[in-house]
Amino acid sequence: MWAYLIQIRMIKSVTLIAVVTLTLxxxxxxxxxxxxxxxxxxxxxPVTLVYEGLPQRIPLKAAEGATVCAPxxxxxxxxxxxRFVGWNWxxxxxxxxxxxxxxxxxxxxxxxxxxxxxxxxxxxxxxWIEEGTVLELxxxxxxxxxxxxxxxxxxxxxxxxxxNASNRIYxxxxxxxxxxxxxxxxxxxxSPYTAVNGSGWYRAGQTVLLSAPTEIQxxxxxxxxxxxxxxxxxxxxxxxxxxxNVAVLEVRGPHVIRPLYEVQYRVTxxxxxxxVYDGWVTAGEKVRVSVEGYVVLRENEVxxxxxxxxxxxxxxxxxxxxxxxxxxxxxxxxxxxxxVEVRGRYxxxxxxxxxxxxxxxxxxxxxxxxxxxxxxxLVGFTGSLSSLENKxxxxxxxxxxxxxxxxxxxxxxxxxxxxxxxxxxxxxxFLVLYRPKRKEGAASEAKSRKREDVISLRLCSKGxxxxxxxxxxxxxxxxxxxxxx
Numbered sequence: 090m091w092a093y094l095i096q097i098r099m100i101k102s103v104t105l106i107a108v109v110t111l112t113l114x115x116x117x118x119x120x121x122x123x124x125x126x127x128x129x130x131x132x133x134x135p136v137t138l139v140y141e142g143l144p145q146r147i148p149l150k151a152a153e154g155a156t157v158c159a160p161x162x163x164x165x166x167x168x169x170x171x172r173f174v175g176w177n178w179x180x181x182x183x184x185x186x187x188x189x190x191x192x193x194x195x196x197x198x199x200x201x202x203x204x205x206x207x208x209x210x211x212x213x214x215x216x217w218i219e220e221g222t223v224l225e226l227x228x229x230x231x232x233x234x235x236x237x238x239x240x241x242x243x244x245x246x247x248x249x250x251x252x253n254a255s256n257r258i259y260x261x262x263x264x265x266x267x268x269x270x271x272x273x274x275x276x277x278x279x280s281p282y283t284a285v286n287g288s289g290w291y292r293a294g295q296t297v298l299l300s301a302p303t304e305i306q307x308x309x310x311x312x313x314x315x316x317x318x319x320x321x322x323x324x325x326x327x328x329x330x331x332x333x334n335v336a337v338l339e340v341r342g343p344h345v346i347r348p349l350y351e352v353q354y355r356v357t358x359x360x361x362x363x364x365v366y367d368g369w370v371t372a373g374e375k376v377r378v379s380v381e382g383y384v385v386l387r388e389n390e391v392x393x394x395x396x397x398x399x400x401x402x403x404x405x406x407x408x409x410x411x412x413x414x415x416x417x418x419x420x421x422x423x424x425x426x427x428x429v430e431v432r433g434r435y436x437x438x439x440x441x442x443x444x445x446x447x448x449x450x451x452x453x454x455x456x457x458x459x460x461x462x463x464x465x466x467l468v469g470f471t472g473s474l475s476s477l478e479n480k481x482x483x484x485x486x487x488x489x490x491x492x493x494x495x496x497x498x499x500x501x502x503x504x505x506x507x508x509x510x511x512x513x514x515x516x517x518x519f520l521v522l523y524r525p526k527r528k529e530g531a532a533s534e535a536k537s538r539k540r541e542d543v544i545s546l547r548l549c550s551k552g553x554x555x556x557x558x559x560x561x562x563x564x565x566x567x568x569x570x571x572x573x574x
Contacts, residue, residue, distance in 0.1 A: 126153050128187040132195040134171050136163050147195070151187055158184040159195045168202035168263035170217065201260055207268035209240050218260045226256045228268045237277075237322075237343025239290065240270040274343045277322070282313055282350060291340045301348040303334045310416030312369065313350035321345050354413050359420040361393055370413040379408040380421045389430075390491040392442065393423035427488050433496030435465070443488040453496035455482030460554065462506050465498040 127150045130138065137144045139158040140151055151157055161183055163171045174196040175181045187193070199220040207213055209232050218224055226248070232240045246267040248256035258266065273292055278285025278299045287299040305313040318336040320326040322345030328336045336346065353369040360380040370376055384393040397405035400419040404411070411417070425445040431437040435457035443449050455467045467482055472494035474486060486492065548554060549569060 124150070127151065128153055128190050128193055130157060130193045130195065132159075132197060134197045134199070136160075136171060136195060136197055138195060153187050153190075156184060156186050157193070159197075163197070165199075170200050171197040172200050172217075172219075174198055201263045203260060203263070204265045205268065206265065208270045208272070209268065212268050220261060222260045224258045224260055226258065226266070226268075228254045228256075230254050232270070234272075237275040239273050239275075241273055241290070243269040243271055245269070274340055276326075276338075276340060276344045276346070279321075279345060279347045280350075282307075285346070285348065293340055293342075295340045297338055297340055299336045299338070299346055300334055305350065310355040310418070312353050312355075314353050314369075314371075315348055316351050317349045319347055319349050321347055354416045356413055356417045357419070358417070361421065361423050365421070372413060375410050375412050377408075377410045382407050384423065387491075389428050391428070392426050394426050394442070394444070396422045396424045398422060427491045429486075429488060429492040431470075431494055431496070434498060435496075437496055445489065447488050448485055449488050449492070450483055450485050451494060452483045453479070455479075457498070459500070459503075462503050462548070462554070463500045464503060466501050467496055468499045469497050470494040471497050
């Protein structure tokens with residue numbers, strides 16, 4: 090491409106030089122004419138020609154028939170030279186024999202050394218460019234050296250458009266042209282869970298800020314929490330500091346950085362009074378949970394009994410420690426219990442706490458021992474339940490609330506013994522129990538002699554034994570009439 094452009098510019102320059110050369114040739118021919126048999130030789134530059142094998146400066150007068158040679162290239166300096174074009178623009182052969190020629194012009198063109206330098210090796214070169222040529226240079230905007238390494242065009246050192254990749258330069262002297270590039274490295278932030286902000290191309294020594302979300306919600310009950318950064322590329326990166334979710338590092342080459350996340354699970358344990366534990370736990374950590382075995386709702390009436398957890402994978406106990414490997418949402422299962430109280434004069438059974446809806450067996454002594462004339466007999470239970478039929482002192486009830494019952498007894502007479510008593514009472518109106526007088530013993534017992542004890546008893550209307558001087562029956566509370574003496 091360059092050769093094509095230079096060739097076009099050189100053709101334009103040759104036209105101008107030809108006009109100038111021919112003009113000089115005419116003027117020279119008019120000013121100085123050669124003697125008969127001689128040829129006047131000149132040039133558009135002060136060059137040295139070879140005349141009959143010997144170097145000669147121009148202008149010179151050569152004999153007709155002699156041979157004159159123009160060296161193809163003559164160096165003016167290390168970076169400037171003259172290149173032979175031809176004789177009178179028509180004869181290209183550098184050596185010519187002078188026959189039928191009155192005047193001869195050796196036409197040369199000036200060329201300058203143009204050196205193109207760059208960090209991009211493909212652009213480096215040097216070439217001779219003819220004076221007056223407009224040189225067009227095109228450099229790639231970007232050049233990738235290897236994975237993660239590239240050169241980015243910045244500017245040309247000279248030219249009409251120094252900050253464009255395409256540039257034009259008019260060659261009028263030796264030139265050193267530099268295509269300035271800067272090397273850049275790609276800093277890549279990677280994560281399988283999210284996009285990392287800040288990835289891109291950076292110059293060496295530049296400070297880079299990479300950021301990633303502090304938390305990533307993967308699903309309900311599962312999240313990732315940022316805990317640090319890690320270099321995983323072939324060129325290690327040094328993270329100088331971390332501010333919140335931002336990593337700060339200095340570019341030293343192509344780097345690959347990834348944020349480090351830890352998995353956390355939502356753990357919720359609930360009891361009858363609300364949440365026992367509610368929070369995020371890192372995978373593998375352990376959580377200790379403890380709930381109450383019993384929760385009293387109403388003292389001695391209603392309570393809750395711990396029965397386990399609604400998650401069968403958990404230990405079915407009140408207090409335990411669990412290693413978190415997945416989200417946990419568990420609720421303690423409680424059973425409502427009611428207090429059942431059974432009272433009886435002669436003893437009762439069945440008192441205690443029962444699960445709601447369960448069956449309780451209430452018992453009382455059906456036939457407790459009585460006295461000679463009367464004996465008690467269980468007739469049923471009374472209390473918070475309607476009358477219940479018992480079978481041999483036991484009754485079964487469904488527990489749907491607190492229960493308080495009392496065994497009820499009725500006193501049944503021993504008619505055989507009462508008949509004997511009645512006969513005795515009929516004669517005297519009261520019963521006299523005679524306790525014989527103790528025999529006198531030793532002298533030490535003489536002081537403690539007692540008279541005959543006479544104990545008088547009577548019966549209330551329900552058959553309870555009552556002392557003669559009592560006004561109220563201690564068993565049933567019946568008010569008694571005073572006994573006439």
